[in-house]
Amino acid sequence: MEIAPDTKISAVLKENPAAMEAIVSINRHFEKLRNPVLRKILASRVTIGEAARIGGCQVEDFYEKLAPLGFEVKGQATPSGKVAEAQDSTFPEYLQNLPSSAFHYLDVREDLANGNDPFLLIMKAVEQLTDKNTLVLVNTFEPTPLLQILHKRGYDSYTEVKGPDLVYSYFWRKGEVVTALPSQPATQDFEQLLAQYAGSLKKLDVREMEMPLPMVTILNELEWLPTGHALHVTHRRVPQFLLPRLEDRGFQVAIQEAKPEEVYLLIFKPASS
Structure with missing residues (x-):
């Protein structure tokens, strides 16, 4: 070959x-x-x-x-x-022209190592950006879902791999931005839906998985989920990164927060979709 x-x-x-x-x-x-x-x-x-x-x-x-x-x-x-794609690794001209004081760093590696979801922390930092500065997200991997979410909201980005477990992602405003957080599908009556899909339910527990494996695993399972079935996920938290991706794919989700670090998600696609 x-x-x-x-x-x-x-x-x-x-x-x-x-x-x-x-x-x-x-x-x-x-x-x-x-x-x-x-x-x-x-x-x-x-x-x-x-x-x-x-x-x-x-x-x-x-x-x-x-x-x-x-x-x-x-x-x-x-x-x-x-x-071959050297052009993609060229540091953007916009960033080259910024003074060092315009770079605001947010290191989320410790949050990820401790199993905490830094989504809201990141979004808060992004919303404080003006057209004269940029956010540098310090991470252990390229945050593809975040790049997609912020691109839709009007932000540009550039990712720089510093090492095997060190990635810098730069975010800056490219024009008018959408200030609202990604919408969360409406929470429906969990028990009622659970009964509705009782005979067509697949269960998945992602609590012990390291990020970003929970989201990757859930999306992979949904690709093969038969029509009329639902996926019951046991998670440690409400996965903020995942929700807009489910919405984009036409799925709905019911959420039940059972106890600390135990959240149930019932993910399904209505028959009319």
Whole structure:
């Protein structure tokens, strides 16, 4: 199989499953591929070039590890050893022109390590932005759901991978912004819905999963949820990042906060959707 910077990781793994260990050996950042759920979700969306950028390595590192498995490089490798999508990694001109005092840093790594959801903290910081400053979110991974939410609200962003577990995400206003938080689907009578889907219910407990695995797992389960069925999720908290993504996909959710660090979500798609 010929490979190039735009080759999807999923295509490489499908061609030769042994490629997973070869890729993992490049950088410990790729250990996530060992998780079957993350592998299924991420590998189909990420190319070799994008993976190199995320992992802070070079496309040639992939070529070197995959060559013994029979993979051949399509065309010429980038002479400089840089990722083909170098333009994406160029620090935006807007940020280059800002003084250092205009960068406001918010480090959420400790919150994530302690199992706390920093969503509201991040949103509060974002809403304090003007057209003359930017928020630098310090995280351990690229917060794709957050990027999508804020883009819809009128913010631009740029992600810079500093290391395997250190990612800077920059957010700034690009014009008029929507100030309201992402809407939360209306909470319906939980017990009534639970009885309605009693015979068509799949249960999922994500309380012991590390972020962002709970949301990834839930969205993956919903992709395969049969029509007329519902997904019953036991979570540690109301997942603020997840709610707008459910709404975008046409799902509704009933929420029951049973006790501290135990929240039930009943996720379903109405028959008329």
